[in-house]
Amino acid sequence: MVQQTERPAARPAPPLTRRLRWRPRSTLARHGLAVLLALVAVVVVVETTSPFRNSQLATMSYYAIAAAGLTVLTGLNGQISLGHGALMAVGAYTTGLLLGPDGEGAPPLPLVMLAAAAVTALVGAVVGAAAARLHGPYLAGATLALAVAVPGLAIYFDHPLGGEQGLRIASPDVPDWFDAAIWFLFAHETPGAKYLAYLGWGTLLLVLLLLANLMAGRVGRVWRAVRDDEVAAELAGIRLGRVRVLAFVVSAACAGLAGAVLGVVVRLAAPSGFTIVLSLGLLTAVVVGGLGSLTGALLGSALLVFLPPAVTNLGIGAGLDGTQAAQLAPFVYGVVLVLVMLLAPSGAVGVLKTVWGRRRRSPR
Template identity: 65%
Template sequence: MNRFLDVWRHSVLGRHLLTALIGLAVVVVVLESVGDFRALQLAAMAYLGIAAGGLTVLTGINGQISLGHGALMAFGAYTTALLLDDPTSSMPISLVVLASTAVALLVGTAVGVAAARLHGPYLAGATLALAIAVPGIALYFGSFLGGEQGLRVSLPDVPVWALDLEYLLTGTEMSRSQYVAYLGWITLIVTFVLLANLARGRVGRRWRAVRDDEVSAELAGIQLGRARISAFMVSAAAAGAAGSVLAITARLAAPSGFTIVLSLTLLTAVVLGGLGYLSGALIGAGLLTFLPPFVTRIGGDAGLSDIRAAELAPLVYGLVMVLVILLAPAGLVGTTRMSLAGRRARRQMAAAGAAGATTGSPGTTAPHDSSDEHDPGTPQASGSTTPKGSTR
């Protein structure tokens, strides 16, 4: 068992893989205990989470803003829809997700090259244009891309090995919804491990350096453009994977699903959870998936008419957003972590002060350093001291 702890303490990759393993176990337990509808809701949370994860890396770690991630998701979704237009298609679903990721990556590279030259509001404007223009492509090439009605996705049958594995593990049949949810969450876990590793390693340090101070970064030998483009590419690839999962979950890729509203929703998820934290992106995605139906249901149960109950959801959504920004400006995860860190620092100061007063020995603070490293979770645990890096 000590090996575990050693791995946890000393290997970043090991820590991420262990977290992923735990995550996978949680996913299995949860998905085995919920019904079809919840499973599909969780799949929706997964695609929002994947895209928000990509966006939080771009915005939180590299300091670029994108209002066009919904459009990048559209590329992934349409690729998936084009590849899965026939129920008898034999293409493995993992390849479909990868192909969608690759297409979004290509588009992301092109956009990233342009984006690297832009800053702040200009970048926001350019990506906003992307969000507005992309749904128009589907309308313009209506005969190929299905126009307003979009393309239907026909999900191939659940592969036999998945059915067998499910049966071996739980003795139940895997429903289509469960399969979709597994697909979504496994994609999410893989994406998050990759993102966490990138963000924690050399690449991530460059991104952060560019975010924090361009001049210093350039003086340190970092090519600004290359760092920016690479961040955009990675983020776009995540959006592509998310779009693919979305198309599979919703069984459809239609232009009205990828309007500016989706892009803003992703940004909301990132801000709610905390900029730069993958766990924050996940929490934000969860809130956005589960809060509106929950509020509508409460409204309906309280005797409101259907229309009023439906109007309640955007209201509560807005209120939560305002409250989070007022009370937890660094997002739910960000603010929690900062307050924890602050408390720990105060405790250390107090301990040091007390120790200094009684024995005068400065050595007593040493054990606390190692306890710091146990802080599980996101790549920024000890790396970033400024979670609000997006201000640049």
């Protein structure tokens, strides 16, 4: 007789695996569920914070939209851009021209925002086609020239674009259906600052959903292949120029959408709001948060918005005057950037992943 050997008992699934079995298998469904949970968190935060915090959240939303687009271009495709502030200016000025100072006879706001994204994507296609053969510092220099030139164009064409004073942009009215929904849920009306926070974060979550699915699919894999090894990607049949232009178009559309949100939040599109400092700030947010990560774009944008006021308040509390405390904020931000580059080159997201991996591997 043939002796039958007993099969070893199946190992029980790790606790983390058992907890995550309920997750949808579809990538789109997983991302949609994450966005839905994030939307619930946004509603809770917006409804429980002050109007000042609501305005800060609205500011963070357009920074994060632009940083998410820059993540696609720099973190995923490997193209360094110092001109995203100029692309945001294109979106903001398009919004200002369509909405006007009073909003009378203007198209619906969603159409205006889509138009701003489309116009900026067209500009991005032209710039991307011109810069498709540039690499490293040459590409950075070309986009830096764009960041310097676009605000100057607004001053040169002062009649349609308002010159140095810029274009006043009408603040959007709260839609009746939105006001009724907030009244049904929380029994109060929706102030303007709160609606702008909802508008910015709703747009941001939609952008994150679209980019997350794009990055997880074939297009995202092609972008990573070009970033990691251009020669191998070209031998595999990938057209490098077309891939780079596509990344630039997607990133520019996000920047234009961010500029549209900035315009309705600030109610102004002026050259002083789109200097090279804005472009450098966006790139800094992407680096500090973590290159190639949409979560890193969120974390970097939060640092960009909330760190300077916190440092200023600490400086005033320590006895500094207002001017000295305001000058302390960029210094601390620069120190944080240097420390992140030296101690955590993968950014805040990389640090969190490392800590989480150690906790999972540690015996209990």
